[in-house]
Amino acid sequence: MAVNTAKNELVAFDDMLEGFDDMLVIAQEVEKYNLPGGPAAHQRMNDKIWRPQPYIPAVYDGFDQTANFGSITQLSVPVSVGIHHSTPVTYSAKDGRDKANIDRYFRDAALSLASKVNLRVFDVAANWATLVSKRTVAATGFDDLAEMGAIMVEQGVPNFDKKAFYSARDYLKMAGQIAKPQTSDSPLARSAYERAYVKSIGNFDLFENDQIKLVSAATATGVTITNTQPLYYTPVAATFDVDGNPTNVDNRTQLISIAVTSGTVKVGDALTIAGVNSVHHISKQDTGQPKTFRIVQIVSGGGGTGTVRISPPIISGTGGTRPELEYKNVTAAPANGANITFLNTVTAPANVFFHKRAIELIPGTYAVDPGDGWNVVARGTTPKLGLPITYTRQGNINDLSAKARLDIDYGVGAVQPEMIGLQLFSQT
Numbered sequence: 001m002a003v004n005t006a007k008n009e010l011v012a013f014d015d016m017l018e019g020f021d022d023m024l025v026i027a028q029e030v031e032k033y034n035l036p037g038g039p040a041a042h043q044r045m046n047d048k049i050w051r052p053q054p055y056i057p058a059v060y061d062g063f064d065q066t067a068n069f070g071s072i073t074q075l076s077v078p079v080s081v082g083i084h085h086s087t088p089v090t091y092s093a094k095d096g097r098d099k100a101n102i103d104r105y106f107r108d109a110a111l112s113l114a115s116k117v118n119l120r121v122f123d124v125a126a127n128w129a130t131l132v133s134k135r136t137v138a139a140t141g142f143d144d145l146a147e148m149g150a151i152m153v154e155q156g157v158p159n160f161d162k163k164a165f166y167s168a169r170d171y172l173k174m175a176g177q178i179a180k181p182q183t184s185d186s187p188l189a190r191s192a193y194e195r196a197y198v199k200s201i202g203n204f205d206l207f208e209n210d211q212i213k214l215v216s217a218a219t220a221t222g223v224t225i226t227n228t229q230p231l232y233y234t235p236v237a238a239t240f241d242v243d244g245n246p247t248n249v250d251n252r253t254q255l256i257s258i259a260v261t262s263g264t265v266k267v268g269d270a271l272t273i274a275g276v277n278s279v280h281h282i283s284k285q286d287t288g289q290p291k292t293f294r295i296v297q298i299v300s301g302g303g304g305t306g307t308v309r310i311s312p313p314i315i316s317g318t319g320g321t322r323p324e325l326e327y328k329n330v331t332a333a334p335a336n337g338a339n340i341t342f343l344n345t346v347t348a349p350a351n352v353f354f355h356k357r358a359i360e361l362i363p364g365t366y367a368v369d370p371g372d373g374w375n376v377v378a379r380g381t382t383p384k385l386g387l388p389i390t391y392t393r394q395g396n397i398n399d400l401s402a403k404a405r406l407d408i409d410y411g412v413g414a415v416q417p418e419m420i421g422l423q424l425f426s427q428t
Helices: 007-023 039-044 099-128 142-154 168-178 187-195 322-326
Strands: 048-052 076-080 083-091 131-134 162-167 204-209 221-225 238-240 246-248 254-262 270-279 286-300 305-311 340-342 351-355 359-363 375-381 388-395 402-414 420-424
Touching: 007 099, 083 099, 099 286, 099 351, 099 359, 099 388, 099 402, 099 420, 131 142, 131 286, 142 162, 142 204, 142 286, 142 351, 142 420, 162 168, 168 204, 204 351, 221 340
Parallel strands: 131 420, 162 204
Antiparallel strands: 048 076, 076 402, 083 402, 162 351, 221 254, 238 246, 254 305, 270 286, 270 340, 286 305, 351 420, 359 402, 375 388, 388 402
């Protein structure tokens, strides 16, 4: 902290940090990772890091394993730590007389920054969610969470540290169902009735989300796969350039070719593919349920014929390589002409659920040096998540006004989309 810092401003800044941390409802429920090295190392890596995905070692039967020895394939995903938010303001010498009012402004500014952080984490979860729960009814409570839990458990997602965030209206409908008279004797029902509060159901920590993101209804019909060869993906840790230097590969997505009879596919559409079921990620047993996918990019077309990028990739083991067997996530590769069925049939709020380790929040770094002429009033980090916040102020001698700003820097990454889900209500 620089000299010439007023004590009351430091107290106000500490209050800002406390209030900021309390508002990080979604951000507090994801994994936190600190970049290695210091700020100089972060600058040299261009604020980008590759984070590892969980290993899923292959298991073979029998004593003789001569033909089954193979190298380790460590998959990783890129996470950029370049999200920066700021709340700048100018106030006159007359405004500056009311210090309490200025303090209130920056406390509220900290809450606005916290809302932006929560929104970014929520966006990442909603955009990368691949476990899709389609509900044909409004939110009811236990049955909704039970279906989400079944999807995760049958695919081998650990049955702990599971989080669910519901839009305000769906959350209140859920609380209303739980608070019905036939269940009103239970403590959970009483809290749902008195405070519209639901904490934990079916191994999920349940939260009301003050952010909302709508998933629009799919409009395309008669959509089919058009790959003439069996469509599957082979995971690779890295590729090599012409000089033999390795370059990491992001294995979260795959390109597929499609034909559309009418309408247009779009980013965010949730789908299943005929003949493609999900498997337990460790035992590789067929779950008996269609594997769900999301469109994350329209590469070409969208209507007629085109190419789209989906997540997760279709890892069927068709090629027989060790990485395919280890990371296998479906029972079979889809055939040419396989029908695609969309799950988002009615526009509805995105309710996200995930395992804590599936999403990472990474504090960033940046330099504001008082020696450069800034009056850096305070620099700190949020007590729980360690996100860096800087309060910087500079006076203007020309008119005696002052400029001040709050800044925060961080990154958010979906490390494992197959541990992130989306639940949509009132679908047809």
